[in-house]
Amino acid sequence: MSGRFLFVGKRLILAVPLLLGVVLLVFLLLQITPGDPARQIVGLRASEADVAQVRDQLGLDDSVFSQYARYLGGVVQGDLGFSYKSRQPVADMVAARLPVSGWLVISGLVVSLMITIPLGVWAAIQRDRAGDHITRGVSLLGIAMPSFWVGLMLILLVALPTGWFPVGGFGDTFGQRLNAIVLPAVTLGIAMAPIQIRSLRASIIRCLGSDYVAAGRALGASGFLLVRRFVLRNAASSMVTLAAVQTSFLLFTMVVLETTFGLPGLGQGMVMAAVQRDLPAVQGYTLVFALTVVLVYLLADVVNAVLDPRVEIRG
Amino acid sequence: MTTTALRVHDLRVTAASPDGPSYPVDGVSLHVGQGEILGIAGESGSGKSLTLKAILGLLPPGLTATGTLQLASGDGELAPYQSHQVRGAGVGMVFQEPMTALNPTMRAGDLVALAARLHGRLSRRASRHRAVELLRQVGVPDAERRAKAWPHQLSGGLRQRVMIAAALAAQPRVLLCDEPTTALDVTVQHQILRLLRWLADEHGTGMIFVSHDLPVIAQLCDRIAVMYAGRFVETGYTRDVLTHPRHPYTAALLRAAPSVDQRGEQLAGISGQPPDARAFPAGCRFRPRCPLARDDCAHAPYEIQPVAAEHGSACIHHADLEVRTA
Amino acid sequence: MTSTPSPPPPSAAALPAAVLPDATLPQPARRRPHMPRKFWIGAVIVGGYAVAALLAPVLAPADPMAQDVANRLADPGTNHLLGTDELGRDVFSRLVHGIRVDLMVGFLGAFFPLVVGTLLGALAGYLGGWADVVIMRITDLVQGFPVYILIIALVFALGPGIRTILIAFTAIAWVIYARIIRDAILRVRSLDYVQAARAAGIPHHRILLRHVIPNTIHQSVIYFTSDVLFAILAVAAFSFLGLGVPPPTPEWGSMIAEGQPYLRDQWWLAAAPGVAIVGIGLGLSLLGDGVDDRWRR
Numbered sequence: 001m002s003g004r005f006l007f008v009g010k011r012l013i014l015a016v017p018l019l020l021g022v023v024l025l026v027f028l029l030l031q032i033t034p035g036d037p038a039r040q041i042v043g044l045r046a047s048e049a050d051v052a053q054v055r056d057q058l059g060l061d062d063s064v065f066s067q068y069a070r071y072l073g074g075v076v077q078g079d080l081g082f083s084y085k086s087r088q089p090v091a092d093m094v095a096a097r098l099p100v101s102g103w104l105v106i107s108g109l110v111v112s113l114m115i116t117i118p119l120g121v122w123a124a125i126q127r128d129r130a131g132d133h134i135t136r137g138v139s140l141l142g143i144a145m146p147s148f149w150v151g152l153m154l155i156l157l158v159a160l161p162t163g164w165f166p167v168g169g170f171g172d173t174f175g176q177r178l179n180a181i182v183l184p185a186v187t188l189g190i191a192m193a194p195i196q197i198r199s200l201r202a203s204i205i206r207c208l209g210s211d212y213v214a215a216g217r218a219l220g221a222s223g224f225l226l227v228r229r230f231v232l233r234n235a236a237s238s239m240v241t242l243a244a245v246q247t248s249f250l251l252f253t254m255v256v257l258e259t260t261f262g263l264p265g266l267g268q269g270m271v272m273a274a275v276q277r278d279l280p281a282v283q284g285y286t287l288v289f290a291l292t293v294v295l296v297y298l299l300a301d302v303v304n305a306v307l308d309p310r311v312e313i314r315g
Numbered sequence: 316m317t318t319t320a321l322r323v324h325d326l327r328v329t330a331a332s333p334d335g336p337s338y339p340v341d342g343v344s345l346h347v348g349q350g351e352i353l354g355i356a357g358e359s360g361s362g363k364s365l366t367l368k369a370i371l372g373l374l375p376p377g378l379t380a381t382g383t384l385q386l387a388s389g390d391g392e393l394a395p396y397q398s399h400q401v402r403g404a405g406v407g408m409v410f411q412e413p414m415t416a417l418n419p420t421m422r423a424g425d426l427v428a429l430a431a432r433l434h435g436r437l438s439r440r441a442s443r444h445r446a447v448e449l450l451r452q453v454g455v456p457d458a459e460r461r462a463k464a465w466p467h468q469l470s471g472g473l474r475q476r477v478m479i480a481a482a483l484a485a486q487p488r489v490l491l492c493d494e495p496t497t498a499l500d501v502t503v504q505h506q507i508l509r510l511l512r513w514l515a516d517e518h519g520t521g522m523i524f525v526s527h528d529l530p531v532i533a534q535l536c537d538r539i540a541v542m543y544a545g546r547f548v549e550t551g552y553t554r555d556v557l558t559h560p561r562h563p564y565t566a567a568l569l570r571a572a573p574s575v576d577q578r579g580e581q582l583a584g585i586s587g588q589p590p591d592a593r594a595f596p597a598g599c600r601f602r603p604r605c606p607l608a609r610d611d612c613a614h615a616p617y618e619i620q621p622v623a624a625e626h627g628s629a630c631i632h633h634a635d636l637e638v639r640t641a
Numbered sequence: 642m643t644s645t646p647s648p649p650p651p652s653a654a655a656l657p658a659a660v661l662p663d664a665t666l667p668q669p670a671r672r673r674p675h676m677p678r679k680f681w682i683g684a685v686i687v688g689g690y691a692v693a694a695l696l697a698p699v700l701a702p703a704d705p706m707a708q709d710v711a712n713r714l715a716d717p718g719t720n721h722l723l724g725t726d727e728l729g730r731d732v733f734s735r736l737v738h739g740i741r742v743d744l745m746v747g748f749l750g751a752f753f754p755l756v757v758g759t760l761l762g763a764l765a766g767y768l769g770g771w772a773d774v775v776i777m778r779i780t781d782l783v784q785g786f787p788v789y790i791l792i793i794a795l796v797f798a799l800g801p802g803i804r805t806i807l808i809a810f811t812a813i814a815w816v817i818y819a820r821i822i823r824d825a826i827l828r829v830r831s832l833d834y835v836q837a838a839r840a841a842g843i844p845h846h847r848i849l850l851r852h853v854i855p856n857t858i859h860q861s862v863i864y865f866t867s868d869v870l871f872a873i874l875a876v877a878a879f880s881f882l883g884l885g886v887p888p889p890t891p892e893w894g895s896m897i898a899e900g901q902p903y904l905r906d907q908w909w910l911a912a913a914p915g916v917a918i919v920g921i922g923l924g925l926s927l928l929g930d931g932v933d934d935r936w937r938r
């Protein structure tokens with residue numbers, strides 16, 4: 001067990017340069033974005049002196065290195081700067097929007113697992129028979145559908161005729177919010193499921209075809225016992241890895257769907273900031289998303305370390 | 316000759332494909348006595364592994380088997396069986412790759428205990444004791460501690476012993492060994508062979524030992540069947556077959572393994588490749604690679620003819636071969 | 642029987658040495674005669690879209706940019722097959738011209754990474770040493786990043802537009818091709834018969850053509866078709882968000898965004914471009930899957 005803790009510790013240490021790289025990249029957004037941020041803040045009419053003053057305040061005339069050090073120092077303390085548009089601290093904007101995104105992602109993942117697990121197992125068991133072909137056809141279709149379009153079609157075919165769900169927006173009471181998250185979550189689940197299904201199918205088939213499952217069958221294990229003792233834990237670790245790899249796509253789909261359904265989450269915030277050319281806000285959201293991905297990778301490593309006794313030698 | 320433990324008659328494995336069926340195992344008959352070790356020798360792709368898998372009903376998807384399988388019951392009478400009934404009971408199997416045949420997420424002792432529990436309806440505690448006992452029996456040193464090890468923490472030889480212990484948990488009459496020593500280095504290989512021989516002699520376990528390695532078979536097996544292109548081409552007592560081969564293929568195999576005392580190289584010495592099951596040649600299937608092939612070999616019917624006591628060859632010119640070797 | 646019999650193998654001597662001709666070289670890759678049916682279905686769909694893109698000016702009954710505000714939001718009918726949008730433009734004509742935009746961005750968005758990735762991967766595989774280390778470290782870094790979010794940030798920095806999207810895609814999607822080619826080169830290099838070929842003085846490019854390309858092309862093709870699909874989906878999504886192809890260029894994602902406010906009464910404005918995307922997406926998936934199936938079995 002100590003070997004595994006060592007492995008996780010090593011991963012934590014390895015994550016540090018990656019995190020620094022993420023912050024650096026986000027910081028570099030400022031450098032590659034054309035235009036003078038100070039001019040953007042004070043407006044076109046302001047005098048050169050005002051611009052110079054703001055530049056001085058923001059430290060834009062310092063060396064790139066000290067600017068990065070200052071930005072990094074702020075990030076470590078939870079200071080993401082101030083929005084050009086609302087003049088609010090970006091960290092506050094992120095904090096206000098985080099719960100909405102969190103609920104959407106969690107409920108979307110629940111929906112996707114409800115679709116994935118039965119269909120993936122069914123396809124694997126039915127390999128090359130009707131159930132497999134149906135499932136594969138459906139997932140091909142699912143991959144080809146843009147998530148935002150699926151969302152609009154659900155509004156058109158479900159929300160509008162029944163009136164059960166709002167067409168957009170979030171609402172104020174808990175009940176309204178719960179209601180508002182249903183269609184976005186279903187859409188997110190539909191978007192995530194096809195790749196998960198294919199991957200679950202492949203990993204179950206790989207496990208079923210493995211020598212150790214054959215050996216288990218030779219020892220007399222069959223049916224549910226065989227799946228539980230020989231397949232599940234082995235298939236699970238590859239699913240966890242997939243979940244980590246999918247995070248980036250998940251976050252992007254979340255961004256798109258929050259805009260589609262008018263949910264005030266991080267994704268909608270980022271799109272609005274991008275459209276309004278609000279640099280600190282874009283930086284802040286990018287940073288939060290990037291940190292999420294790094295943390296999910298780390299978490300996946302930890303979960304795999306628990307699931308798979310071999311990771312200590314792989315690390 | 317002791318009582319027969321397992322008998323296989325006219326076993327045929329069919330591979331379905333859009334281009335029509337093919338038969339990677341094509342009419343194999345064999346029998347193994349109690350405490351007897353039968354070696355099946357042949358190149359990879361000859362169908363020897365599939366024969367073992369068919370006996371236990373572990374064929375990969377897309378392959379089906381026909382033929383008669385009979386196993387000795389409690390009173391020694393042979394009775395036909397369904398493969399799923401003998402798994403973890405009358406017939407056990409040891410696989411080629413101890414690296415991949417042990418479930419990586421299951422501790423060594425748990426696997427053996429599971430096998431013991433599947434067979435004997437033991438309690439969790441009792442099965443754990445039984446597992447340690449079995450591990451000790453197959454020569455795992457410090458069995459208590461090793462039972463708690465993950466497969467990747469064990470050496471290849473120990474893993475193979477764990478596999479054998481798990482297979483023995485059901486006290487099988489017959490143990491099928493699919494090249495169990497190929498992946499091991501020479502000294503470990505020797506230990507495992509000694510263990511198998513001991514199991515056969517002391518426990519009366521019948522074994523089928525599949526290998527491409529003639530020296531290993533010569534060292535271990537009582538009888539040998541040489542397999543080529545889905546069929547046995549020569550059968551008999553190991554000593555008879557290896558000293559007086561009566562099929563050109565056996566002779567070629569022997570030539571590839573320079574000395575029976577040394578561990579042979581792979582069968583690199585034989586020209587060409589074994590034929591694909593989808594394109595077996597008509598007549599004698601060894602004909603395209605056979606140095607002694609004649610015109611009539613192309614229509615030779617397949618039949619193992621007796622050439623001496625308990626010694627059979629499928630070569631229609633086996634008599635000539637005898638003259639040449641004499 | 643535990644003692645080892647040591648039979649002299651007289652029979653072996655009887656076999657002439659001519660039994661053993663030179664070992665034939667193993668075939669680098671096995672080819673199957675038939676592509677599965679789904680490959681052809683996919684090919685027909687993608688081909689149909691490509692032809693429609695070429696013939697867009699002929700197929701489209703009207704100018705996709707021509708506004709007719711008096712006739713805005715018209716129902717589908719004989720004049721306008723799919724009605725008109727909020728500016729009175731003919732939706733069917735915009736849909737057909739949209740094929741050109743989306744297909745081009747999708748194709749180029751997958752083609753540039755293929756070229757860049759193959760070159761860098763070949764460089765890493767053939768040069769080895771520090772070039773290999775540096776290039777592979779970069780691929781690690783890119784793969785550890787949230788790529789789509791990175792694209793949003795890049796689009797923000799470089800300004801929206803097709804050029805930006807292509808740059809962002811290339812910067813991110815080259816990684817997989819680099820890995821495929823590099824791994825294949827390393828694998829092929831270590832094979833006996835390739836070393837034999839090199840010892841025999843066969844030049845590098847011949848080895849590359851004969852052994853590396855046939856072993857990797859199907860993988861690259863599978864990734865390429867799925868990258869074209871993802872590029873199309875992504876450009877549509879970015880345009881939907883207002884960060885992609887700027888108006889008034891006819892593009893499916895922005896057409897869906899323009900149709901969203903009229904979902905209740907003119908639902909086809911949002912539905913039709915989506916169907917167009919699903920169609921090309923299915924075609925590409927079937928194509929890639931067909932190649933995958935053929936090479937895997």
